[in-house]
Amino acid sequence: MEPNKKRLKLDNIKINIKSILSDDFLDHIPLEAVYVASIAEKKQFSSLIFELNKYLPFDNLSHLKRIRKNDVIICKLNDLITFTSEIENECHLKSTIEDLNLECNEILDILRNEKLAKIHVHRSILIGYLKAKGISDNGFLQKLCDDLKIVDIPSKQSLLRWQYEEMNKIWPCKFHPNKQMELLHKNENFTSNELIFHQTIIMIIKKIMNLEKNLYKNVGICVDPRTNSVVAMSTNLAPTQCGTPSSFHINEKIKHCPILLIDFVARTQNGGIWKYENIKFLENTNDEKEFCGILKEYVELLRCGLGDEQIGAQKININNQKGNSNKIIKEMVGNVPNNCNDFYGEDEQNNLEKYGPYLCTGYDIYFLKEPCLMCAMALIHSRARRIFFVESTNDGALKTCTKLHTAKGLNHHYEVFQCSIID
Ligand SMILES: [Zn+2]
Structure with missing residues (x-):
């Protein structure tokens, strides 16, 4: 020096x-409406889940558990809206729609409204959808749709624990912690x-x-x-x-x-x-x-x-x-x-x-x-x-x-x- x-x-x-x-780590997870059925009889549970998983795989909701106590998620309400909008190409719903005595647009309005006031419309369309997906109508389709709810669930995977804890209160979620991102x-x-x-x-x-x-x-x-x-x-x-x-x-x-x-x-x-x-x-x-x-x-x-x-x-x-x-x-x-x-x-x-x-x-x-x-x-x-x-x-x-x-x-x-x- x-x-x-x-x-x-x-x-x-x-x-x-x-x-x-990224905002993905800071924002609340958006919610999305799904149909949830309550199954009172435990012995029906496993065969029902088996059929649901086989014909309606949970791919787009794989961040969630399908079951909560007696409740089981059937599908997204949006899936039903898409299905109904494509009615022209679907033969499964035609008779249902005739029975309901409604125009396709009126049905879509009811579905989009998410209200269960016209529960019979939701139920009829849902049964048509499940049949179209290949689920056999051996009596429990009607039962499945008897006690129907629309529930808001987390629409995507929680990235951080704070999001998981928030979302898990709404519906049981799966979570894979990322240590580095948690620290950041x-x-x-x-x-x-x-x-x-x-x-x-x-x-x-x-x-x-x-x-x-x-x-x-x-x-x-x-x-x-x-x-x-x-x-x-x-x-x-x-x-x-x-x-x-x-x-x-x-x-x-x-x-x-x-x-x-x-x-x-x-x-x-x-x-x-x-x-x-x-x-x-x-x-x-x-x-x-x-x-x-x-x-x-x-x-x-x-x-x-x-x-x-x-x-x-x-x-x-x-x-x-x-x-x-x-x-x-x-x-x-x-x-x-x-x-x-x-x-x-x-x-x-x-x-x-x-x-x-x-x-x-x-x-x-x-x-x-x-x-x-x-x-x-x-x-x-x-x-x-x-x-x-x-x-x-x-x-x-x-x-x-x-x-x-x-x-x-x-x-x-x-x-x-x-x-x-x-x-
Ligand atoms: Zn510069």
């Missing part, structure tokens, strides 16, 4: 970390050592903001969580939220802090598409690690917060590395065709061992500001593992406007956490 240099000090802060989960929901997934590390990175980010007197509006730090080592760090080059002023040229416009960070990570893998004349990166001083993603002016801050051994990226295995680290950003500026298929290995962890780091695969990324949609998508393309941010933004795509990481159609998903600083 240089003797005369005043040692930088980080302000001590404490943070709370909250997982940003309770925000109990980090050990105290992990919390201290996340806290230190946020302290460094805050310090950079203070050093720059708020000139930079965003700071990003990419970490390899296997070694807790900083791979790259970026700030945005102009003062706006996630990004840059609209008057910039297209290549400049996309230089939001997260995009720059991805490019800086690519530099550590012999990639990176931009030249940075005004930015100084750390030079490589040993053969074990790559330092060219670290901004030179902040390295003292990193040393002060983390120490030398926690700075630098693992080198790529050039012989094994497939694809081209520059590809994502080239796609964004339109230099190459839009084809990301080369990135998507079947087993990311194996690829990480085999090829070394590939863009942000396996890396955790921390930002002061919630990324915008463009940046959030770029982080998905770059295969980041977890995203942490401190402040929500008006155009944020991980919590505020949408939760991009929970979109079902994407073939990579990262976890997202918001870190709030406790005063």
Whole structure:
């Protein structure tokens, strides 16, 4: 250490970390109406269940138990509505409808109304439906429908215990607990050592903001969580939220802090598409690690917060590395065709061992500001593992406007956490 240099000090802060989960884990489970029959005579039970399971499998309600005491679920009311609407193609119901002396539309209205005031209509149609499904009319079809109820039951599987406990009061449910998701929901997934590390990175980010007197509006730090080592760090080059002023040229416009960070990570893998004349990166001083993603002016801050051994990226295995680290950003500026298929290995962890780091695969990324949609998508393309941010933004795509990481159609998903600083 240089003797005369005043040692930088980080302000001590404490943070709370909250997982940003898909609404599926936060919302109440919607209910759906089913027909339930009460069977008083126990000895009829097993043959009835046997026939029901054989001809009316419980596939679309497999998250529930079919029986509750003397009650048994026959089918969804919606199944009956669909069946009745397709009456033209069904011969089983024609005579029933004639007997009821009603138009098809009137029957549908009664069914949709879910009221049992016209129970004979429900019962007649249900018997027609069960016959059409192949259940033999050996006397108990009528009995089955004698004591008929419409009951609201959970329409889908509970994902978390709180949903299960709520739903199980309504109707007995099956439940397969997911330990990791339970921990995420309770925000109990980090050990105290992990919390201290996340806290230190946020302290460094805050310090950079203070050093720059708020000139930079965003700071990003990419970490390899296997070694807790900083791979790259970026700030945005102009003062706006996630990004840059609209008057910039297209290549400049996309230089939001997260995009720059991805490019800086690519530099550590012999990639990176931009030249940075005004930015100084750390030079490589040993053969074990790559330092060219670290901004030179902040390295003292990193040393002060983390120490030398926690700075630098693992080198790529050039012989094994497939694809081209520059590809994502080239796609964004339109230099190459839009084809990301080369990135998507079947087993990311194996690829990480085999090829070394590939863009942000396996890396955790921390930002002061919630990324915008463009940046959030770029982080998905770059295969980041977890995203942490401190402040929500008006155009944020991980919590505020949408939760991009929970979109079902994407073939990579990262976890997202918001870190709030406790005063
Ligand atoms: Zn952005």
